[in-house]
Structures are given as C-alpha cells and as structure tokens.
Amino acid sequence: xxxxxxxxxxxxxxxxxxxxxxxxxxxxxxxxxxxxxxxxxxxxxxxxxxxxxxxxxxxxxxxxxxxxxxxxxxxxxxxxxxxxxxxxxxxxxxxxxxxxxxxxxxxxxxxxxxxxxxxxxxxxxxxxxxxxxxxxxxxxxxxxxxxxxxxxxxxxxxxxxxxxxxxxxxxxxxxxxxxxxxxxxxxxxxxxxxxxxxxxxxxxxxxxxxxxxxxxxxxxxxxxxxxxxxxxxxxxxxxxxxxxxxxxxxxxxxxxx
Amino acid sequence: xxxxxxxxxxxxxxxxxxxxxxxxxxxxxxxxxxxxxxxxxxxxxxxxxxxxxxxxxxxxxxxxxxxxxxxxxxxxxxxxxxxxxxxxxxxxxxxxxxxxxxxxxxxxxxxxxxxxxxxxxxxxxxxxxxxxxxxxxxxxxxxxxxxxxxxxxxxxxxxxxxxxxxxxxxxxxxxxxxxxxxxxxxxxxxxxxxxxxxxxxxxxxxxxxxxxxxxxxxxxxxx
Ligand SMILES: Nc1ncnc2c1ncn2[C@@H]1O[C@H](COP(=O)(O)OP(=O)(O)O)[C@@H](O)[C@H]1O
Ligand SMILES: [Mg+2]
Numbered sequence: 041x042x043x044x045x046x047x048x049x050x051x052x053x054x055x056x057x058x059x060x061x062x063x064x065x066x067x068x069x070x071x072x073x074x075x076x077x078x079x080x081x082x083x084x085x086x087x088x089x090x091x092x093x094x095x096x097x098x099x100x101x102x103x104x105x106x107x108x109x110x111x112x113x114x115x116x117x118x119x120x121x122x123x124x125x126x127x128x129x130x131x132x133x134x135x136x137x138x139x140x141x142x143x144x145x146x147x148x149x150x151x152x153x154x155x156x157x158x159x160x161x162x163x164x165x166x167x168x169x170x171x172x173x174x175x176x177x178x179x180x181x182x183x184x185x186x187x188x189x190x191x192x193x194x195x196x197x198x199x200x201x202x203x204x205x206x207x208x209x210x211x212x213x214x215x216x217x218x219x220x221x222x223x224x225x226x227x228x229x230x231x232x233x234x235x236x237x238x239x240x241x242x243x244x245x246x247x248x249x250x251x252x253x254x255x256x257x258x259x260x261x262x263x264x265x266x267x268x269x270x271x272x273x274x275x276x277x278x279x280x281x282x283x284x285x286x287x288x289x290x291x292x293x294x295x296x297x
Numbered sequence: 298x299x300x301x302x303x304x305x306x307x308x309x310x311x312x313x314x315x316x317x318x319x320x321x322x323x324x325x326x327x328x329x330x331x332x333x334x335x336x337x338x339x340x341x342x343x344x345x346x347x348x349x350x351x352x353x354x355x356x357x358x359x360x361x362x363x364x365x366x367x368x369x370x371x372x373x374x375x376x377x378x379x380x381x382x383x384x385x386x387x388x389x390x391x392x393x394x395x396x397x398x399x400x401x402x403x404x405x406x407x408x409x410x411x412x413x414x415x416x417x418x419x420x421x422x423x424x425x426x427x428x429x430x431x432x433x434x435x436x437x438x439x440x441x442x443x444x445x446x447x448x449x450x451x452x453x454x455x456x457x458x459x460x461x462x463x464x465x466x467x468x469x470x471x472x473x474x475x476x477x478x479x480x481x482x483x484x485x486x487x488x489x490x491x492x493x494x495x496x497x498x499x500x501x502x503x504x505x506x507x508x509x510x511x512x513x514x515x516x517x518x519x520x
Contacts, residue, residue: 095417133423143418147436147515157422191516209422
C-alpha cells in the first residue's frame with residue numbers, strides 16, 4: 041500500500057479575479073524528502089506555497105497534510121465546505137513557512153519571535169518554550185543572539201531566525217519561498233547551509249529557489265512551474281541537467297552561465 | 298512691592314488651583330481620546346456594520362471647531378440626553394472627543410502601516426486573527442504612532458484654555474479672573490503663557506524621550 045505523502049496537492053487552481061494564476065497543479069511531497077520548485081517570476085510559485093497553507097484560499101482543488109484535508113472538508117451530504125478559520129489555524133501550524141522578506145516581528149527579541157507560537161498557539165509553559173526555542177536557535181547556529189532584537193541582525197541572521205521560528209512550531213513540513221532572494225550574495229551561503237543541514241536531518245521541505253546548485257544538491261525532486269502549470273518534474277539531474285521541455289531549457293540557460 | 302510679587306506670587310494659590318483643574322481635565326480628556334480613538338478605529342477597520350457610523354463620528358469630531366463642540370456639548374447635550382450634568386464634565390468630554398477623532402485616524406494609519414508579511418508570519422505559525430492583532434499589529438502600531446499620540450496630548454493642553462468659556466475654573470479662567478480684578482494683565486498673562494509653554498514642553502519632551510527609548514530598545518532608528 042502507498043504511504044501517505046506529507047503533502048499532497050491535487051488539481052490546485054487559483055485565480056485572482058480574471059487572472060488565472062494556478063491552472064491545475066498536482067504533486068506529492070513524501071515525508072523526509074525535499075522538493076524544489078523553480079520557474080520564472082510570475083509563474084505562480086509563491087501563490088502555490090501560499091495556497092498550501094491557506095494564506096491564499098485556493099479557487100479549487102485539494103491539499104492534504106499527512107492525509108488530512110487542509111482548508112476544506114466534506115460535510116455529511118458530500119458537499120465541499122470551507123473549514124472554519126479556527127481549524128485552518130490549527131492546521132497551519134503543521135507547516136512552517138519561511139518568507140523572502142523574513143518577516144520577523146521587530147518588537148520581540150529573537151527568542152521572543154521563536155517562542156511566541158509555542159506559548160500562544162501550542163500552549164506550552166514559558167520554560168518549555170524557552171528550552172525548545174533555544175534548541176531551534178542552536179539548529180540555525182544563532183544561540184548567542186537570543187536576546188537581540190531583529191533589527192540588529194544581518195539579513196542572513198534574520199532569515200535563520202525566521203527558520204528557527206518556523207521550526208519551533210514543530211511542523212510536519214517546511215515551506216521556503218525564495219529564502220535567499222533578498223539577501224546579499226555573501227549572506228546566502230549561511231542560510232543555504234542551514235537548509236542543507238535541515239534536509240540532511242530528514243526535514244520535509246518545499247523550496248522555491250533560484251539557487252540551482254543548491255536545488256541540484258539537496259532535492260529529491262524538482263518541479264518547473266510555467267504559467268501556473270507544472271511544465272516538467274523529475275529528479276534534479278534530469279530537470280536541471282537534461283530538461284525535456286524547451287521552456288525549462290530556456291529558463292535554465294539564464295541561470296547556468 | 299513689585300507688580301510680579303503682588304499680582305503673581307501672592308496669587309499663586311489661585312493660579313495653582315487653576316493649574317490643578319487644567320491638569321485634571323487634560324488627563325481625563327487624554328484617556329477619553331485614547332479609548333474613544335481606539336474604539337472608533339477598531340469599529341471602522343474591523344466591524345463593517347458600524348463602519349459608516351464610525352466614519353461619520355470621526356469626521357464630525359475632526360471637522361467641528363473645538364469652541365463650537367465645547368459649547369454644543371455643554372448646552373445642547375443636557376437638553377438632548379440629560380448629560381453631561383456639569384461644565385467640568387462637558388469640558389473634558391469635548392476635548393476628549395475631538396482628539397478621539399484625530400487619534401482614530403492616527404491609530405488607523407499605524408495599523409495599516411504594519412507590513413502584511415508580519416501578519417502573515419503570525420497566521421503561518423497558527424495564530425488567530427485576534428492573537429495577531431494583540432501581539433503583532435497593535436504593539437507595532439503604537440510604536441510608530443507614539444509621537445503623534447504625544448502631539449495630540451499637547452493639542453489637548455492648548456485647547457483646554459477654551460473651557461474657561463463655559464466657566465470651568467482652570468488656569469486660564471483664574472488668570473482672567475485676576476486680570477479682571479486688578480486690570481493689570483501684563484504680569485499675570487505672561488506668567489500664564491509661560492506655564493502653558495512649560496506644560497507643553499514637558500509633555501512633548503517626556504513623550505519623545507519615551508518613544509525614542511522604546512524604539513532604541515528594539516534597535517530601530519529614533520523617530
Ligand atoms: N494577491 C494577488 N492579487 C492579484 N494578483 C496576484 C496576487 N498575488 C499574486 N498575483 C499574481 O499572480 C501571478 C503569480 O504571482 P506569484 O505567485 O507571486 O509568482 P512567483 O512567485 O512565481 O513570482 C503574478 O502575475 C502576480 O501578479
Ligand atoms: Mg514569488
């Protein structure tokens with residue numbers, strides 16, 4: 041029998057008014073695997089990630105987290121209904137999201153950012169949450185910055201705190217939306233190396249990225265998104281090394297000089 | 298005996314009494330302004346059924362001259378609503394309501410200024426909209442608008458001089474009373490002006506220090 045994937049996306053569609061951004065996307069992410077998503081700007085990568093944790097409500101299609109339908113649920117008569125927000129909130133904490141712009145809360149310390157959800161959402165005691173938070177900060181190698189405020193950190197450090205904050209909700213999978221795209225080149229490596237370690241620890245991840253070398257190294261599968269559809273998918277050697285689709289080839293030629 | 302001694306020093310009891318009333322009225326009005334402003338802003342932003350009513354109130358408080366509002370609340374409200382039952386209450390109420398209209402808009406700007414990404418980061422870790430508002434939006438909004446809040450407090454102090462018109466015995470009222478007794482306005486009014494300047498200076502300096510202290514604590518540039 042098939043093992044239930046950590047994330048299953050089935051025929052996902054999303055439009056903003058008349059603009060159809062996702063046109064029927066389906067894929068699985070198996071537990072412990074890393075899926076990289078590449079594609080031109082505007083192809084719908086962020087929208088796809090945001091739909092998975094319902095920061096955007098999909099227009100149609102299904103998302104399952106460990107087999108549990110996210111966002112929608114069928115009622116007694118088999119009708120699809122939007123889940124109440126309280127349930128969506130509950131399920132969102134199964135997914136750790138890392139944003140391009142870090143989005144740390146500037147009025148809380150680094151540790152405060154990390155333990156906020158464990159305390160307020162998981163209902164942990166402060167002591168438990170601090171222990172967990174320190175553990176998460178150690179995983180991103182920022183233990184010594186726990187008492188700093190985010191504004192005093194470099195971009196790379198801020199993004200690593202954001203990763204620790206997402207890890208602290210102990211999610212089933214991590215979603216990364218271009219985590220290094222707003223960083224200076226010399227700061228991307230420290231973030232990528234943390235992500236490499238996470239992947240090595242068996243963290244389930246979807247990574248939207250333009251770092252092709254990184255994608256090739258850590259991914260189990262690569263998806264190439266084009267105009268709201270998966271144009272090509274497969275193991276990294278194939279998609280990044282010998283793409284079948286002409287569009288994917290063209291896209292990659294801009295990144296592999 | 299100099300004029301200063303005769304007209305000001307020897308009358309210090311009366312002036313201080315007036316100052317006490319001024320301080321009291323301003324503090325109550327400030328509390329009303331903060332509470333009212335926040336309430337109006339929250340209704341306007343988050344409670345569509347009453348949004349229109351909130352907008353009307355906000356615009357009304359902002360558009361009416363403080364003098365008109367003061368007299369209207371003091372003389373018309375008791376007829377219409379049977380309240381306020383004293384000019385003192387009418388005084389702080391008018392001052393507080395007018396500022397609540399301005400603060401409602403200030404708070405709204407502060408709330409809208411919080412980056413969407415900060416809210417989304419909250420949702421993404423499973424926080425409810427209420428938690429996101431309490432823990433992420435409101436603290437940041439207060440941080441950014443604190444200088445405007447302080448500024449509004451100085452407006453209240455300055456506008457409060459008008460409540461003497463409805464016979465509230467504040468500093469201005471006592472000063473004018475002394476002037477009308479001695480017919481020697483120079484010293485009394487100069488000192489009174491000085492007291493107002495000091496008050497406004499203290500409020501704005503203390504407010505700015507507090508705001509900068511907060512911002513520095515978070516590693517942000519001074520406002
Ligand atoms: N909230 C929104 N409202 C309207 N259009 C949007 C919204 N979010 C994204 N889009 C549009 O959807 C398309 C895909 O955007 P996005 O998912 O951000 O692409 P990518 O992340 O691949 O660059 C773009 O054309 C973008 O303008
Ligand atoms: Mg994007």
